Amino acid sequence: MTAVSFSVNGRRHTLDADPSTPLLDVLRDELQLKGTRFGCGAGECGACQVLVDGRSTAACNTPLAAVEGHEVTTVEGLDRCLVEAFIAEQAAQCAYCSSGMLIGAAALLRHTPSPTDEEVRRALDAHLCRCGAHNRIVRAVQRAAQALVQ
Amino acid sequence: MRLDFAADGSVQVRTGKVELGQGIRTALAQIAADELGLAIERVQVLPADTAFGPDEGVTSGSLSVQDGGSALRAACIEARRQPPRTVPLVGSSVPRTDLAAKFAGAPSFIQDLAPPGLLHGRVLHPPRRDAQLAGVDLARVSSLPGVVAVHRDGHLLGVLAERSRDADKAIEVLSAVARWAPGPPGPEESQARAGLTQQPASSSLVAEHGQRPGDGIARTLTARYSKPWIAHASVAPSCALARWDAGRLEVWTHSQGLYNLRRDLALAFGVDADAVRVRHADGAGCYGHNGADDVVFDAAWLAREALGRTVRVQWSRADELSHAPFGTAMAVDLAADLDARGEVLHWRHQVWSAGHSGRPGRNPAPALLGSWQTAQAVAEPPPLNMPLASGGGAERNAVPGYALPAWQVLWHRVPATLRSSALRSLGAFANVFAAESFVDEIAQATGSDPLQWRLRHLAHDARALAVLDLAAARGGWALRTRADGVGHGLAFARYKGSGAWCAVMAEVEAGAALKVRRLTIAVDVGQAINPDGVVAQIEGGAIQATSWALKEAVQFDAAGITSNSWASYPILRFTEVPAVDVHVVASLAPSVGAGEASLGPTAAAIANALFDALGVRVRDLPLSAERIVAAMNDDPR
Numbered sequence: 010m011t012a013v014s015f016s017v018n019g020r021r022h023t024l025d026a027d028p029s030t031p032l033l034d035v036l037r038d039e040l041q042l043k044g045t046r047f048g049c050g051a052g053e054c055g056a057c058q059v060l061v062d063g064r065s066t067a068a069c070n071t072p073l074a075a076v077e078g079h080e081v082t083t084v085e086g087l088d089r090c091l092v093e094a095f096i097a098e099q100a101a102q103c104a105y106c107s108s109g110m111l112i113g114a115a116a117l118l119r120h121t122p123s124p125t126d127e128e129v130r131r132a133l134d135a136h137l138c139r140c141g142a143h144n145r146i147v148r149a150v151q152r153a154a155q156a157l158v159q
Numbered sequence: 160m161r162l163d164f165a166a167d168g169s170v171q172v173r174t175g176k177v178e179l180g181q182g183i184r185t186a187l188a189q190i191a192a193d194e195l196g197l198a199i200e201r202v203q204v205l206p207a208d209t210a211f212g213p214d215e216g217v218t219s220g221s222l223s224v225q226d227g228g229s230a231l232r233a234a235c236i237e238a239r240r241q242p243p244r245t246v247p248l249v250g251s252s253v254p255r256t257d258l259a260a261k262f263a264g265a266p267s268f269i270q271d272l273a274p275p276g277l278l279h280g281r282v283l284h285p286p287r288r289d290a291q292l293a294g295v296d297l298a299r300v301s302s303l304p305g306v307v308a309v310h311r312d313g314h315l316l317g318v319l320a321e322r323s324r325d326a327d328k329a330i331e332v333l334s335a336v337a338r339w340a341p342g343p344p345g346p347e348e349s350q351a352r353a354g355l356t357q358q359p360a361s362s363s364l365v366a367e368h369g370q371r372p373g374d375g376i377a378r379t380l381t382a383r384y385s386k387p388w389i390a391h392a393s394v395a396p397s398c399a400l401a402r403w404d405a406g407r408l409e410v411w412t413h414s415q416g417l418y419n420l421r422r423d424l425a426l427a428f429g430v431d432a433d434a435v436r437v438r439h440a441d442g443a444g445c446y447g448h449n450g451a452d453d454v455v456f457d458a459a460w461l462a463r464e465a466l467g468r469t470v471r472v473q474w475s476r477a478d479e480l481s482h483a484p485f486g487t488a489m490a491v492d493l494a495a496d497l498d499a500r501g502e503v504l505h506w507r508h509q510v511w512s513a514g515h516s517g518r519p520g521r522n523p524a525p526a527l528l529g530s531w532q533t534a535q536a537v538a539e540p541p542p543l544n545m546p547l548a549s550g551g552g553a554e555r556n557a558v559p560g561y562a563l564p565a566w567q568v569l570w571h572r573v574p575a576t577l578r579s580s581a582l583r584s585l586g587a588f589a590n591v592f593a594a595e596s597f598v599d600e601i602a603q604a605t606g607s608d609p610l611q612w613r614l615r616h617l618a619h620d621a622r623a624l625a626v627l628d629l630a631a632a633r634g635g636w637a638l639r640t641r642a643d644g645v646g647h648g649l650a651f652a653r654y655k656g657s658g659a660w661c662a663v664m665a666e667v668e669a670g671a672a673l674k675v676r677r678l679t680i681a682v683d684v685g686q687a688i689n690p691d692g693v694v695a696q697i698e699g700g701a702i703q704a705t706s707w708a709l710k711e712a713v714q715f716d717a718a719g720i721t722s723n724s725w726a727s728y729p730i731l732r733f734t735e736v737p738a739v740d741v742h743v744v745a746s747l748a749p750s751v752g753a754g755e756a757s758l759g760p761t762a763a764a765i766a767n768a769l770f771d772a773l774g775v776r777v778r779d780l781p782l783s784a785e786r787i788v789a790a791m792n793d794d795p796r
Contacts, residue, residue: 027324034324043271044264048394049476050327053725056394084264095262099254099691102699103180104261105268105395105443130733137725139394140180140444141702142695143736 015076017042018086028074033057035073036083044084044108048137055109055136058116059083065116084108087115094153095146102140109136114150122158126151160213160234162191168240169201175215176227177207177415178257180444181754182692183223185255189248189688190228194235196243199253207439209421217416217518219447219581220550221658221752224688228750252691257441269413269440270398270473277400278307279323280461280472281330283316284482285532286719288539288578289342290314300333308464309333313534317461319470330475344717351576351715352385352779355490355511360571365547365554369565371505376496380604384493384593384778387712388577389486390728395443396479397450401458402469407434408459413442414451419520427456427530427537428463446703448518448580450474450483456527480728481720482528485713486582487513487542487575489553491593501605506566508557508594510586511573514542515552517580528578542579544572550655556587556759559594560623560653561616577715583700584755587654588707591759592766592780595650599767600776609649609767610636620653622744626662626681627651629742634664634679644669645676648767650760659684659756660744663701665737665764669772672784675705675737675765680757682741685748694741696753701739704761706731710781 014023017040024039031050036042036059045068048056052067059068060082061075084107091111094100101107110133117124117132124132129150130143138146161173172191178184184204192199205211215227261267285292292314300318301309305325310317316333320326346354400411408430414420417437425432437455445451458472474482490511496504519526522540531539544552551557557568582588602612610631617623631637631649639647646669651662660683668674678701687693710729714722722728762780770776775790 030324034322038273038323041273042264043266043273046268046395047270047473048396049725051476051724054394054476084262092259092262096254096259099258099695101180101258101261102182102695103394103442103444104258105180105393107262108264111262127734130736133733136733137394137730139392139446139703139730141699141736143702143733144698144739145695147733 013073013077015079015081017081018083026073028072030073031069032059032071032073032076033068036068042083042085046105046108055113056106058109058112060112060116063116063119065113084111087111090156091115091153094156095149097152098145098149100145100149101142106136106138110146114153117150118154118157123154160230161211162234162238168197169203170195170197172202172204172231173211173213174204174227174231175207175213176223177218177439178441179218179415181696182255182689183218184257185253186224186688186692187228187231188256189253190232191235193244193247193249194232195239196241199248199256207417209417209437214418217419219415221654221754221756223752224750225752228688249688250686252689267441268395269411269442270395272400272411272440274469276468278319278321278465278468278470279326280317280319280458280470281326282457282461282472282529283330283333283337284478284528285314286339287342287345288528288531291340292316293338293340295337299336300329303329303332310461310464312460313532313536315529315532317457319461319465341718346576347716348387348712348714352387352488355385355488355573358573360511360573362569362571365568365570366558367567371496371565375498376504377499379494379496380601381492381494382597382600382778383490384589384596385490386488386589386592386780388488389582389707389711390480390713391446391449391483391582392480392728392730393443393445393449396474396476397454397483398471398473399455399458400469400471401455401462402467403462404467406430409436410455410459411438411440412451412455413440413445414455415445415448416518416520419518420452420455423519423525423527424455424459427525427527428459447486447582448484450479452519453482453528456529460529476725477723481723484517484578484580487515487579489586489589491589493593493597495597495601497605503563503601504565506559506563508559509569509571510553510557510590511571512553512586513573513575513579514544515579515581515585516545517542517578542575551586553586555585555655556590556652558656560620560656562619563616577713583703584758587652587755587759588704588762591650591652592762595652595760595763596766596778599648599770613649613651622660622683623651623653625744626660626683629681629744630662630664630679633681633740633742636664644772646768646770646772648764648771650763650767652760654756658751659753661697661756661760663757663760663764665761665768667765667768667772669769669787673709673769673782673787674735675709677738678761678764680739680741681744682753682756683744683746684753685746685750687743688750690743693743693753697741697757698739700755700757701761702731702736704758705737705765708762708765708780708782712781
């Protein structure tokens with residue numbers, strides 16, 4: 010056990026934990042932030058993406074030690090504008106993959122505020138959606154981009 | 160159906176249908192709000208629970224609006240306390256009542272339930288469901304940090320731990336120290352598919368009309384099509400919670416059929432069904448019978464070792480892609496006798512398939528994976544097949560919808576190589592893919608336009624003509640131009656012969672790999688309770704079918720399933736997803752389901768567009784680059 014300090018959604022945490030614990034387990038089980046979801050445990054599906062210092066990162070295979078001193082943002086801490094855009098476009102069916110999509114969108118819009126559809130698709134290509142809501146999600150990201158630019 | 164009115168006039172609805180991401184909770188709330196004269200915010204559709212009822216069977220088969228919606232409407236009319244809404248919600252695209260919370264990251268899914276005192280369980284199933292445990296050193300696992308119990312029961316192994324992380328580590332070690340004796344070697348994927356039509360089968364006549372004529376046959380066209388085993392591949396591996404208290408079992412599940420699950424749990428654990436309470440919690444999309452029911456057995460089995468604490472079992476990605484049931488491989492033979500003018504005289508459709516339903520609740524033995532692997536194991540029941548009157552399984556959509564002078568449909572029931580159960584649209588996917596590909600082959604052989612051939616043989620069905628005309632008009636069928644490597648294709652089916660009418664026009668680009676550029680879809684579901692919900696289901700089904708048609712096949716060898724990760728079982732990604740335009744026919748006719756109508760026609764439209772682009776007919780799914788190249792080498796134009 011080691012004391013690990015990091016911040017989540019702007020709030021500082023110091024946890025006495027095994028530093029190899031996946032960040033996903035810490036978020037879900039220790040901090041009770043259930044919005045980040047388990048999908049594969051191998052960083053292959055995008056369901057557990059979080060922002061670490063603004064970069065989209067798979068929480069399932071990121072050990073707690075790797076975020077020592079860093080800023081983590083989960084879906085619960087995202088700009089409301091993104092969530093509103095997803096609601097406006099009804100951009101999901103089951104919505105299990107949605108938090109990862111929202112994080113992927115946030116990471117994209119940080120450095121590409123007005124992406125083309127193709128850029129949105131490429132940015133989200135590592136995110137799997139099984140329900141077939143992809144085109145709605147692209148529209149939602151574009152809607153969020155417009156709202157954020159204004 | 161149960162309606163509980165609060166003093167403020169709001170109402171809580173208990174329904175037997177469950178939310179799977181298809182938006183049923185919203186559609187049912189619209190119906191209730193209309194009949195009870197309420198705003199939608201004042202209608203709360205509660206999760207299904209066997210402690211309250213009603214038993215509405217399984218949430219499957221695109222029947223929830225058709226059957227569940229009608230039952231709810233009748234109940235609401237009876238319980239009505241004020242006039243119905245003057246401005247109805249039914250027919251308008253009311254936003255989903257559950258999505259805002261899900262997008263915001265609120266605890267929403269079964270995976271998010273965390274009652275106090277929870278223990279985390281993991282179960283190690285044999286690598287093949289008939290493999291035997293040859294040896295395991297349990298002491299290696301029980302001494303690990305946080306491990307509460309290690310459980311061996313026959314060929315089933317499990318661990319309980321205080322924390323999720325400890326459970327994951329323990330199951331990893333357990334997996335490494337368990338030694339398995341494989342059962343008799345099973346076939347590999349390629350052999351299994353080729354062998355579909357060659358193994359002993361139990362053959363039956365599904366339906367026929369008229370007789371094959373004795374003379375007048377100028378030529379006979381034949382073709383054989385096939386589809387592989389396909390995984391449900393939910394993005395969320397299955398999860399369940401269970402707790403035993405004084406001989407009574409309480410479970411939380413994302414199953415589609417709570418009462419059937421309750422019956423099989425009672426059978427598996429030797430208790431009365433009354434001693435089992437099954438509660439639904441929202442799951443991710445399942446697209447049929449996946450691991451949802453099996454993981455409940457796992458949780459209940461481990462909870463017996465948990466001294467009254469609640470146990471949460473989370474399947475892994477590999478569990479979901481290798482232990483859950485699959486949609487069975489199928490082969491379909493079509494034959495058409497043509498007269499000298501090219502008119503069809505007799506049409507024959509033969510299906511080789513295992514049964515399509517391995518769901519709980521329908522066999523003398525429980526249909527739960529773990530119950531076949533413990534020391535008190537029961538034999539795995541063979542998959543059943545829905546009767547044609549209920550839509551059929553293997554033979555779903557095998558009966559032609561076209562006006563033909565005579566036809567015959569046969570089903571050759573073959574043993575299931577892998578574990579077969581309901582996958583979205585059941586046999587309709589393969590049957591429509593085959594029949595609608597074959598229609599284009601007939602049109603090609605007789606010099607007909609594929610659209611005109613279909614319209615000419617559907618004159619008896621105005622709603623079929625309407626969706627075909629609409630898809631063709633919006634997709635630009637008449638205006639389509641020839642460009643190198645670009646092709647267009649059409650397909651149509653009325654789901655189950657009694658459900659939604661759906662026509663799809665596909666535009667594809669055949670380069671190094673096949674890319675689907677655009678799908679233009681017209682659908683008639685009768686009255687659309689929530690038009691945007693219908694669009695979402697049709698669009699989602701079409702994108703999933705594109706994934707099945709282009710990429711998907713469960714891979715296996717003699718030792719078990721090898722496509723057990725997203726790397727080895729790839730599905731369609733954002734950059735591969737086509738544009739999808741869905742046109743819903745305005746109608747006040749009785750509602751039919753939308754969830755499964757677009758899958759078969761989408762696959763056939765893509766195959767027909769591929770033929771248009773390259774002049775090669777690929778009859779075995781998926782339409783991979785290898786198969787396209789092989790078809791070009793076999794059949795150079």
